[in-house]
Amino acid sequence: MALTLGMITTDSADPVPLAAWWAKQFDAEVADPYGGEFLLVRGGTLPLALAFQKVDDPTPGKNRLHLDLGAPDVDAEVERLVAGGATIVGRRGEEGFSWVTLKDPAGNEFCIAAADEAAAEL
Incomplete structure (x- = not known):
């Protein structure tokens, strides 16, 4: 078996501004193929994609990852x-x-x- 890391995904109640913030930090681009429900941040200095998905109830407390x-x-x-x-x-x-x-x-x-x-x- 050979796993590869495809992207790192963050749950968010409001993923659009969060994806934009992270894109700015890495001089990357935001792709929004699902109308604000799931966004991809790629390019710039990122070695892989960051994803931000809309969830109604993000996990409370400190993030585990x-x-x-x-x-x-x-x-x-x-x-x-x-x-x-x-x-x-x-x-x-x-x-x-x-x-x-x-x-x-x-x-x-x-x-x-x-x-x-x-x-x-x-």
């Missing part, structure tokens, strides 16, 4: 994301490896670490 993103300048990227509508949850880790946890405008958590630190940890 989140994106771990890398950036060459974490502080500058966090500043850019916060200016665009993200909120900081906390700065974590220690001197050898640290990251920042944020929430997108819908409250979904994601993390950013230095691109070289994240790769070194793998």
